[in-house]
Amino acid sequence: MDDTQRREYWRRNLRLMAVLLVIWALVSYGAGILFVDALNTISFIGFPLGFWFAQQGSIIVFVVLIAVYVWQMDKLDKEFGVDEVESEVHS
C-alpha cells in the first residue's frame, strides 16, 4: 500500500469502528439503562423491552457487532490487497 491507500484504509476502518461503537453504546447504556423505563412500557415476546435489552438483547447485539466488524474488515483487506491466507484462519 502507498501512503494514499494507507490513509484511505485507515479512514474507512475508523469510520466502521465509530458506527459500531455508537450502536454498542446505544443498546447497552441507552436501551438497557438510560431509557429502560420508557422501553419497559413496550412488551416484547413476554419481556418488558428495556429489561430484555439489559439481560438479552444487548449481549446478542454485541455478537452481531463483532460479526459485522470481522466481515467488513475482511472485505476491506481484500480490496486493499492485504488479506491473509484463508488456511491461516480455519486450518
Next chain:
Amino acid sequence: MSDIQLWTLIFVVITFALYIVIAYRSRVSDTAGFYVAGGGIPASANGAAIAADWMSAASFISLAGIVAFAGNGYAGSVYLMGWTGGYVLLALLLAPYLRKFGKYTIPDFVGDRYNETARLVAVVAAIVVSFVYVAGQMAGVGVVFTRFLSVDKTTGVIIGMAIVFFYAVLGGMKGITWTQVAQYTVLIIAYLIPAVAVSAKVTGIALPQIGFGTILSELNGLQQDLGIAQYTEAFTQTSRANMVLITAALMFGTAGLPHVIVRFYTAKSVRAARFSALWALFFIAILYTTAPSVAAFSKYNIIDELGGTQGIPLSQAPDWFNTWAGVGLITQAGEAAAPISELAPDSVIRFTDVTINNDIIVLASPEIGGLPAPIVGLVAAGALAAALSTASGLLLVISSSVANDVYYKKINPQASEKQQLLVGRIAMAAAIVVAGYLGINPPGFVAQVVALAFGLACASFFPALVLGIFWKNCTAIGAMTGMIVGLGVTMAYMLWTIDIYGNSDGIFGIPETGFGTVGMIINFVVTIAVSKVTPKPSAEMQELVEEIRYPGRSRLVAAHAEGKDLH
C-alpha cells in the same frame, strides 16, 4: 456414598482424565509454544479457550445467583452487559493491533511501545491482578470438592493443583489452550442441560432465553406480594448513574485484563485475532444469555416452594432447603444471619424470612428443579472445569511475566531458549503452590478485591493500550503518568470506601465498583495532557505504530520482532 456423590465422582474422574490426555499430547519444547502456543491456534479453538479462560468459577457458580438475589433482578444486568460488552472493545480496539505487534505479554507491548519503567509498572500490575483472581479460582475448586464429594477443602485444592500442575507445566500455553477447549465443552453442556430441562418443565418452551419471558409477569406479582420491588423494575437498588458507571468499569476492565488480552497473541494472524474475538464472545454469550433465565426460574421456583406469600412451616421445608441450611448457606434473614436450626420446627418461613447464598443457585438448580442425580454430578464437573480453566490462564500470565519480562528482559538477556523455558516452568510451579495456599487460606478480602480488579485494570491498562495504538504522539512519560495517577486515584478511593478500611459513602455516592470508570477518564486526560508537553516518540516508533494498523508483513514490525530497539 449417595447417588449424587457417585455420579459426581464419575464425571470428575472422566473429565480430569480427558484433560491429562490432551495435555500429554500437546507438550511443548520452545518458549513460543510455552507463552503463546507458537501463535498457531485456529480461531474457533482459540475462541473456545478464551471463553473458558474468561468464565471463571464466579461466572459459572455465582452469576445467576447474583442476578436473582443480590438485587431485585434488573440490578444484576450490570454484570451481564459489563462482562460481555468489553469484548466489542477488545475486538475493535485492541485484538488485531496487538496481534500484529507480536511478542508475548502485555508488559512486552507497554515496554516496547513506551519504556522499561513502564514495563515494570505493567509487570507488577499484571502479577497482582492475576494472583488475586487465581486465589478465588482455587477456593472455588475447594468449594465444589467439599460440597459434592465430602472431601475436605485442603485435599480438594491439592487435587486441583496437581491437575493444573500437570498440564500447565508440561504444555504451557499450548497445553492450556487445548485443555480449555475441552473445559469449555464440559462447562457449557453442564450449564445448558439443567437450564433447558427447567425451562421445558416450567413453561413448555425448551429454549430458556425465550422461556423465562413467560414467567416474568407472574414473578413480578410474587415479589410485589412479598413486599419487594418487582423483578424487572429498574433502579430500585442502584441509581441510573451508578448503573452506567459500574457497567462501564466492567466493560473497560474486561478490555484491560492481561489474561484475556494475551490470548490474541496466540492467534495465527491479524484476521484470526478478529475471528477469535468473535468466536469468544459467541461462546460466552451462550452462557451469559442463559444465566438470567436460570436466575428467574430459580427465584420463581424457590418462592413457590417456600409457599409464596403464605409461607410454609419449617418442618415441611423441601429437602434442598434442609441440605443447604445444614451447611449454613441458607440462614435467617437480617444482619445476624442466624442459623435456620434456631427456629422452632412449626415456625412459618417465607422467601423474605431467609437469606439464600448466591452460590447455591446453579449448584442446586438441578435439585430444586427435581432433575436426576447424573445431572447434579455433571454440574459439579462443569464448575470444576470453569475454575481450573481460568486458574491455568492466570497462572500462565504470572509465569510468562516472571520468565519473559523479568528474567529474560531484566536479569539474563543472554538466556538460551532452554533456560527461559526452565525458568518459565519453575515460575509456573511456584505460582501454582502460592495459588493453592491462597485457595486453602483465602485472605478475607479476596472476594471484594476480585470485583475491584476490573476497576483497577480499566483505570491503568486500557488507556495506555488504546492510546499506544491509536495515537502516535502518545509519549512514554505521558502513559506512565496516566497509569500511575489513574491507578493511584482508583486504589485510594477503593481503600477509602470499602467496608474493611474506611466504609465511607464516597463522593456523589459513587460505589467503589464503579469508580474505575472515573479513574480511567482521569488516566486518559493526564496521558494526553502530559504527552502534549513532552518530546514526541522517535520517528521509527511512530512508523511502527503506523505499521500495526495494516495486516500482513511489514518492515519495522519484523525488525522489532527480531529484537531491534526502536526508541
